[in-house]
Amino acid sequence: MLHARLTSSEKRRSLRSALASGELLRFPGSFSPLVSLLIERIGFEGIYVSGAVLSADLGLPDVGLTTLSEVSRRGHEIARVSNLPAIVDVDTGFGEPLNVARTIQVLEDLGLAGCHLEDQRNPKRCGHLDHKQIVPVEEMTRKIRAAADARRDPDFLLIARTDAAAMEGIDAAIERGHRYIEAGADALFPEALRDRREFERYREAVDVPLIANMTEFGKSELLPVSTLRELEYNIVLYPVSALRLAMFAVESGLRRIADEGTQVGLIGAMQTRRDLYALLDYEAYTAFDRDLFDFSTPE
Structure with a gap:
């Protein structure tokens, strides 16, 4: 009633424990606290706050126009009502490394269990569109180090997303993933992998928690849970499914x-x-x- 029974720290610890179990965790996208209650009631393992969904709900395209205040407020509203851990999309971190550091601490204070930060150049765009631009790897690693240094709760999950696969190929995306882990990321989110073989190859190349994005009408083959479990992915996102169904x-x-x-x-x-x-x-x-x-x- 009113708020979740579990504290923010308890939810973060539960996410870390679930990741350590090796089980695949299903995170549908939520665009409101009410949807989050339904996600928990149905029996999913977590909640995802998609930047694309939040932008669309505000009547904006997904090109990096949302602010830290807008994203953190909606993230807090969604995380407040559910005992499930909530992960939020913070796009490129709302600025340079110092801005990223502030972003992490704001999200910690507002009860989020983790976030993902991406290596696109602004104006960013949906990861499944063409003509994306990515920043040099050194620029992204500085942001990740800032995020890791700013984090006060070691259980807050820091995920690095790379959009390099569509721009520079799977090998470049793997190389960036290694660099991002060295910089302090806990998990990797390789965006817009095309098919089972690419998902499999990424898993073979890295030994950290991996996130699979199963968004409709995109570049990725929609792999079922059984396949993602076989490939040993750790989290699967269904970022826009609820919004598309509702609309x-x-x-x-x-x-x-x-x-x-x-x-x-x-x-x-x-x-x-x-x-x-x-x-x-x-x-x-x-x-x-x-x-x-x-x-x-x-x-």
């Missing part, structure tokens, strides 16, 4: 209301009041309120 349903429903002049025919496609209240745990709030107000005041 498709919203658009379809609104068009039907516009055409028919009523929502009666859509009732069966809606979450019921009962289900919404159960997800919000209304009963616990009501019981809590009755316990507090069990007296009467004088006239």
Whole structure:
């Protein structure tokens, strides 16, 4: 009720423990606290706050226009309600190494379990689009060192994302991954790998936790959980799935209301009041309120 039962430190430790187990952890993307409650209820292992989703929800393209304040606020709102660890996308870190250092400490204070930082040049773009530009490896390693030095909680997970595979090939992406780990990253996120063979090759080349991005309509083959487990990946992201599902349903429903002049025919496609209240745990709030107000005041 109100907030998660687990503290931020407990959630970070649980993520570290889960990564050490070798099991594949599933992190659907969330765009609101309510979606986060549903992700936990269904039984996923973590929550992902996608930069692309946050930008879209603000009516912006994913080109690095969001600010640290916007991203950290939404990340905090999402992390607050769930006992699952939440990882947030911080794009290129909102500036130079000193800005990156501040970003890490703000996220720690707001209850996030980890973040990923990428090696694109601003204006950055979705990792599955063409004509991306990446910064020199030395520039990215300075940011990673700043992030690692600024981190106060050693359990806060620092993930380095590289977009080099699409620009310079898989070998360059592997080489950058090694450099990023040396600089202080805990895990690697090789973006826009094309198929099973590339995912397999990256795993063969590095011995740290790896993140697989299973985003729809992108450059990567959509590998099932069974394959990713076989390849020994550690986290799989479904970054935009919930938003795409929601927007498709919203658009379809609104068009039907516009055409028919009523929502009666859509009732069966809606979450019921009962289900919404159960997800919000209304009963616990009501019981809590009755316990507090069990007296009467004088006239």
